[in-house]
Structures are given as structure tokens and as C-alpha cells.
Amino acid sequence: MEKSNLNADTIRINSVKFHWSNKNDFKIYVPEFNVARGEKVLLLGESGSGKTTLLSLICGFLNPISGDIFLNDEPINNLSARKKDQYRCDNIGIIFQQFNLLPYAKVIDNILLPLYFSKTRVENIKDQKETAANICKSLRLPDEVLNMQASKLSVGQQQRVAVARALIGNPPLIIADEPTSALDKNAQSIFLDLMFSQISESRSTLLMVSHDESLSQRFDRVINLDDILKEGD
Amino acid sequence: MLLKLTFASLYVRLLTISMTVFAISLSLMLYLSVEKLRTSAYTSFTDTISQTDLILGSRTSSIQLLLYSVFRVGNATNNITWESYEEIINKDEVEWSVPISLGDSHKGFRVMGTNLDFFKRYKYRGGQLIEISEGNYFDDLYDVVIGAAVAEKLKYNIGKSIIVSHGIKSFTDHDDQPFKVSGILEKTGTPIDNTVIVSLEAIEAIHVDWSSGAKIPGQETPIEEIRNMDLSAKNITAAFIGVKSKLTIFKLQRWINEYPEEALTSILPGVALHELWRIIGIVENLLLGISIVVIFTTLIGMAAIIFSSLNERRREMAIWRAMGASPNVVIGILMLEAFIISFLSTLLSSILLYILLNILQPWIDDTYGILINIELLSFKDLLIFILFIISAMFVSLIPAIRAYWFSINDGMTIKI
Ligand SMILES: Nc1ncnc2c1ncn2[C@@H]1O[C@H](COP(=O)(O)OP(=O)(O)OP(=O)(O)O)[C@@H](O)[C@H]1O
Ligand SMILES: [Mg+2]
Numbered sequence: 001m002e003k004s005n006l007n008a009d010t011i012r013i014n015s016v017k018f019h020w021s022n023k024n025d026f027k028i029y030v031p032e033f034n035v036a037r038g039e040k041v042l043l044l045g046e047s048g049s050g051k052t053t054l055l056s057l058i059c060g061f062l063n064p065i066s067g068d069i070f071l072n073d074e075p076i077n078n079l080s081a082r083k084k085d086q087y088r089c090d091n092i093g094i095i096f097q098q099f100n101l102l103p104y105a106k107v108i109d110n111i112l113l114p115l116y117f118s119k120t121r122v123e124n125i126k127d128q129k130e131t132a133a134n135i136c137k138s139l140r141l142p143d144e145v146l147n148m149q150a151s152k153l154s155v156g157q158q159q160r161v162a163v164a165r166a167l168i169g170n171p172p173l174i175i176a177d178e179p180t181s182a183l184d185k186n187a188q189s190i191f192l193d194l195m196f197s198q199i200s201e202s203r204s205t206l207l208m209v210s211h212d213e214s215l216s217q218r219f220d221r222v223i224n225l226d227d228i229l230k231e232g233d
Numbered sequence: 234m235l236l237k238l239t240f241a242s243l244y245v246r247l248l249t250i251s252m253t254v255f256a257i258s259l260s261l262m263l264y265l266s267v268e269k270l271r272t273s274a275y276t277s278f279t280d281t282i283s284q285t286d287l288i289l290g291s292r293t294s295s296i297q298l299l300l301y302s303v304f305r306v307g308n309a310t311n312n313i314t315w316e317s318y319e320e321i322i323n324k325d326e327v328e329w330s331v332p333i334s335l336g337d338s339h340k341g342f343r344v345m346g347t348n349l350d351f352f353k354r355y356k357y358r359g360g361q362l363i364e365i366s367e368g369n370y371f372d373d374l375y376d377v378v379i380g381a382a383v384a385e386k387l388k389y390n391i392g393k394s395i396i397v398s399h400g401i402k403s404f405t406d407h408d409d410q411p412f413k414v415s416g417i418l419e420k421t422g423t424p425i426d427n428t429v430i431v432s433l434e435a436i437e438a439i440h441v442d443w444s445s446g447a448k449i450p451g452q453e454t455p456i457e458e459i460r461n462m463d464l465s466a467k468n469i470t471a472a473f474i475g476v477k478s479k480l481t482i483f484k485l486q487r488w489i490n491e492y493p494e495e496a497l498t499s500i501l502p503g504v505a506l507h508e509l510w511r512i513i514g515i516v517e518n519l520l521l522g523i524s525i526v527v528i529f530t531t532l533i534g535m536a537a538i539i540f541s542s543l544n545e546r547r548r549e550m551a552i553w554r555a556m557g558a559s560p561n562v563v564i565g566i567l568m569l570e571a572f573i574i575s576f577l578s579t580l581l582s583s584i585l586l587y588i589l590l591n592i593l594q595p596w597i598d599d600t601y602g603i604l605i606n607i608e609l610l611s612f613k614d615l616l617i618f619i620l621f622i623i624s625a626m627f628v629s630l631i632p633a634i635r636a637y638w639f640s641i642n643d644g645m646t647i648k649i
């Protein structure tokens with residue numbers, strides 16, 4: 001990262017308005033929302049409140065109607081579609097709620113997938129396979145799993161593979177959309193322990209969405225979506 | 234990587250994909266074989282007669298003349314007098330000529346009177362002469378040479394005695410003058426195979442006791458007497474003519490068509506063949522139409538298969554997008570898939586076609602006299618394959634664009 005960005009917020013949202021273009025009248029308005037570099041933020045909210053929509057905006061999948069979204073001072077919503085895709089794969093590791101992996105591909109290929117699109121992330125690591133194996137080891141994924149088909153893994157294992165994929169090449173921002181909802185309480189806490197130790201190691205920023213308040217104590221900051229949303233016009 | 238993953242994705246759907254590939258190959262093969270049959274039929278057809286410059290007959294339509302002189306279908310309305318024939322072939326332009334006389338039959342096979350020049354001059358399939366496979370050309374007045382199909386179907390051997398019937402479908406036989414098979418011709422794949430060939434004199438001989446198509450009652454000239462008669466032909470049905478210089482063909486043709494003593498027609502076999510083919514070409518167009526429909530359904534079928542897998546793959550698309558793949562990559566993956574499916578199908582279809590042709594070729598040759606060349610893919614076939622692959626990819630654009638639309642609109646909401 002360039003020096004001037006060193007103290008910048010990883011995410012900065014300014015008066016962002018969004019609504020879906022089709023019939024439903026769901027709309028959100030975010031006057032301001034910042035996440036500092038290295039911060040681990042938990043975003044809470046009810047189902048249907050727009051958490052995933054907000055994450056999609058931050059990742060540049062969706063364009064706000066108005067307002068600005070800065071990632072490391074880069075106004076992501078002003079980038080061309082192509083640059084946006086490139087920015088995303090260079091800078092953001094994404095973990096979905098479920099179905100993170102290409103089921104037919106080997107675990108190792110799933111983990112290395114972002115490197116295929118991002119030179120920046122390739123440059124951050126020496127040996128791709130070795131790095132992948134190390135991350136998997138830290139996430140307590142057995143070695144032999146690497147060459148298995150992703151669909152043959154348990155759900156908890158699959159989610160850990162998704163974490164490995166999000167982390168490989170050290171992207172500065174990790175975005176996780178309810179990564180634990182498919183896991184039971186016990187597996188959830190093991191999963192989070194492993195994920196957190198990995199994220200701390202790579203000093204990435206984490207924005208994670210959940211509706212489970214009990215996870216709060218692990219995070220630097222907990223935000224309720226309702227608190228950052230204001231009634232729009 | 235992309236290729237590897239696409240293959241992996243195809244591999245997990247191996248059963249569906251291989252069934253798709255098989256179905257597409259079958260239709261492609263159907264198309265190719267119909268196409269093959271069509272072109273082979275055309276070449277076999279136009280190869281029926283070659284290196285003859287003009288066909289001469291009495292005044293009639295060119296197609297009719299072609300039909301009876303070459304294909305032995307239908308009848309001449311009139312004969313040509315020997316005098317006119319002589320005058321024509323004595324013209325400077327004429328290099329060679331072969332007269333033929335038609336009208337009688339043997340067990341449904343046409344009998345053709347001609348002279349030995351026929352075997353020296355009449356050519357088919359780009360200049361091939363008609364070879365004898367067993368025995369000899371006719372020598373004696375009552376010798377016949379039979380086509381390969383005649384010999385095969387009637388199970389005739391050399392020396393077999395046969396009776397010629399009067400006319401094409403009559404019950405009156407020239408049973409007073411039996412013939413003897415002196416030679417059997419090699420298979421040509423042309424109407425010659427179904428022809429019984431005798432000398433022009435023999436045609437005169439069997440009609441000694443006949444007058445204007447009817448037997449003269451009570452008259453029965455003994456064979457010995459006939460052998461001593463002057464049997465030179467007084468009429469012929471048609472003649473094949475070769476000219477010295479191709480440049481004079483049209484001049485000679487015009488001269489013949491304007492011949493004042495007798496109403497005559499002369500045709501260029503190539504032109505007439507082509508004209509005739511255009512008439513029976515309706516069948517050809519029908520085949521072509523069927524092939525095109527087949528290909529079309531194949532393409533739609535492929536698009537349907539890609540479409541049906543689209544919903545399951547919506548998730549996959551979101552993953553690609555989250556990894557930084559642009560929507561174009563999403564389209565690319567589907568197009569690549571279409572390419573692989575269609576490419577494999579073309580490969581399989583060529584193999585299937587090759588097997589099919591090898592099985593069917595002898596049978597088609599036997600039954601229809603159409604020789605199908607089994608060769609490696611022609612340039613045209615390759616072109617068809619390339620066109621097919623391109624259209625397959627084009628068709629798959631529709632589901633691909635839909636996937637693109639999903640991938641832009643879904644964002645991170647992965648629907649199941
Ligand atoms: N692709 C889409 N097209 C149109 N409307 C959508 C789309 N995705 C979500 N929505 C709408 O946006 C609203 C917010 O959805 P969103 O997925 O952001 O909720 P959420 O907070 O993530 O809920 P959950 O906790 O259940 O995941 C919903 O009303 C939903 O109907
Ligand atoms: Mg959600």
C-alpha cells in the first residue's frame with residue numbers, strides 16, 4: 001500500500017443511497033460508515049434488513065444510486081466495471097454464507113482461484129501451493145483434503161477452505177457474509193477462533209455480517225445496521 | 234486454470250454431457266451422411282456418361298432423349314433413319330459415333346443393340362471404359378453381352394441361352410431366335426449394369442418377320458436364311474457422338490437440330506444431366522431441408538441443456554465474480570463449455586459417420602448404384618464442423634448472457 005493510505009480508513013461510505021431497480025421497494029441510505037485499517041467489525045441486523053446488499057455495494061457488485069464508497073481512499077463506485085472487478089480481486093477476500101466453493105474443483109484449485117485473477121495477490125506470496133498448505137494447516141484442515149473434490153468436504157471444512165481462499169495473497173480487506181450460519185455452535189466457535197488467528201496474522205481488516213449477537217466480544221467494534229441506516233427520501 | 238476447471242465442471246456432469254454429446258453427434262452424423270448421400274448421388278448420376286459430346290435422337294425433349302438413351306427409361310417416339318445417321322457422322326466435325334437401337338427387353342431388362350465401338354467409346358465415371366469381366370464381346374449374330382446386375386439377378390452364366398421379348402412390356406417373345414450369353418460386363422454403377430447388349434444386326438434379325446410393331450402372320454423365316462440376309466440396320470434409336478474439336482460442338486448441334494430431312498435432336502449430355510438432376514433435385518432439396526432441420530434442433534437442444542444447468546450454476550457464477558472474474562469470464566466459461574461440447578460432438582460424429590459408411594457403402598452401391606466415397610473429412614465437412622461450432626457458441630450466447638445478467642444483479646446474494 002502507498003504511504004499516504006497508511007492511516008486511511010479501509011472502508012469509508014458517504015451518503016450512499018441504493019434501491020433495487022425492480023418492483024420491490026426496499027431502499028437503504030447510509031449517511032456515513034467507516035471501518036479503520038486493521039479493525040474487526042461485526043455488522044448485526046435482522047434478516048432482510050439489507051446486510052448483504054450493503055456488502056455487495058462495498059465489494060462493488062452493485063452501484064449506489066448516489067453517494068461515494070471509498071476503499072483505501074479509492075472511490076470504488078467511480079471505477080469502470082473492469083477496474084472494479086480487478087480492484088475486488090486484488091483487495092478483498094470474500095466469504096459467503098454458504099456454497100463458497102466450486103464443488104467440482106479440487107480444494108487446492110478453489111483456494112488458488114483468486115490468484116488466477118490477481119497479480120497483486122500472487123506477488124504477496126512465494127510458493128502458491130506451500131502457502132495454501134500452510135493456511136490449511138493453521139485452519140486445521142488435514143493435508144489430504146487439498147487434493148479432494150470440494151463437494152466431498154463437510155460444511156465446516158468447506159467454510160474453512162473458503163477462509164483459506166479469502167486469505168491467500170493477503171488481501172487488505174476480508175468481507176464475510178454470515179460465514180458461520182451453516183455451522184452448529186461448537187463448530188462455529190472453533191471456526192471463528194481459527195479464522196481470527198489467521199486474520200490477525202495477516203493484519204487484514206475484517207467486516208463480518210451476522211445476526212448472532214453472541215459473537216460480539218470477539219470484535220473490535222459491533223455495529224447494528226439500523227444505527228447506520230437513516231430513513232431516505 | 235479456466236480450461237482445467239471447465240473440464241472439471243463438465244466431468245462432474247459426465248453423464249448428462251456425454252448424452253448431450255452423443256445426441257448432437259448423432260444428428261451431426263445424420264446431417265453428414267445425408268449430405269454425403271446427396272453429393273454421391275449427384276456424382277454417380279452425372280458420371281453415368283462422360284466424354285460423349287453429343288447424343289443424337291429423333292425430335293424430342295432433351296431430358297427425354299437423355300432418359301431413354303442413357304438411363305433406359307421411357308421410349309423414343311421415333312427412330313432415326315440410317316441415311317440421316319450416316320450423313321451426320323460423315324461430317325468433318327465428327328470423330329467417332331456409336332449408334333444404339335432400343336425397344337426390346339428381356340425379363341424386364343432393356344435390350345440395346347449397338348456395335349463393338351460402344352465398348353471402345355462409351356465412357357462413364359470420368360473416362361472409364363466398360364470392361365468385360367467374363368467371356369467375350371458379341372461375335373456371333375446371336376451373342377449377347379449382359380450387364381453385371383442382369384447376370385447377378387437372373388443368375389446367368391456364359392453360354393446361357395436367352396429369349397428376347399418384343400417391346401418393353403409385352404408377352405410376345407422372339408422365341409424363334411434364342412440368344413446365347415457370350416460375355417458379362419463388369420459392374421459400373423450405371424444403367425449399363427441393367428442392360429442386355431446385342432449387335433445392331435441382331436435387332437434387325439429378330440424383327441425380320443415383323444412389320445410396324447406386329448408379327449406378320451404366318452411368316453417364319455428360318456434362322457439359316459436370316460443369317461444370310463442383309464441385316465444392316467435401317468433405323469437406330471439414338472447415337473453417341475464425339476467431335477474432333479470441342480469448339481465445333483455447338484455448330485454441329487445446331488446443324489443437327491436444323492437438319493431438314495428429318496426432325497432430330499442433339500443434346501449435350503452434361504447439360505441435360507444437370508437439367509434432369511435439377512428436376513429430381515427436389516428430393517435433394519428435401520434431404521438438404523431435413524439436414525438443416527436436424528442441425529437446427531441439435532443447436533436448440535444444446536442451448537436447452539446449457540439453460541437447464543444455468544440455475545444450478547448461478548451460485549458458481551457468483552463465486553467466479555467474487556474471485557474477481559469479470560462478467561465476460563462468466564460468459565467465456567459457458568462459451569468454452571459450448572465449444573467443448575460441440576467440438577467433441579464433431580469428433581464423435583466423424584467417427585460414427587466413418588463406421589456407418591463402412592457398413593452401408595456396399596449395400597447402397599448394390600441397391601442404388603451410388604458409390605459413396607469413404608474418405609477423410611473433406612474441406613467442406615470441416616467447414617460445416619467449424620460453422621457448427623461457431624453456431625453452437627453463438628446459440629450458447631443466449632444462456633450466457635442470462636448468466637451475465639444474473640452475475641451482475643445477484644451481487645452477493647446467492648439464490649438457491
Ligand atoms: N438480487 C436482488 N434483486 C432484488 N431485490 C433483492 C435482491 N437481493 C435482495 N433483495 C432485496 O433486498 C432486501 C435486503 O436483502 P438482503 O439480502 O440485503 O438482506 P439481509 O440483511 O442480507 O438478509 P439475510 O440476513 O436474510 O441474509 C430484501 O428485501 C430483498 O428482497
Ligand atoms: Mg444476507
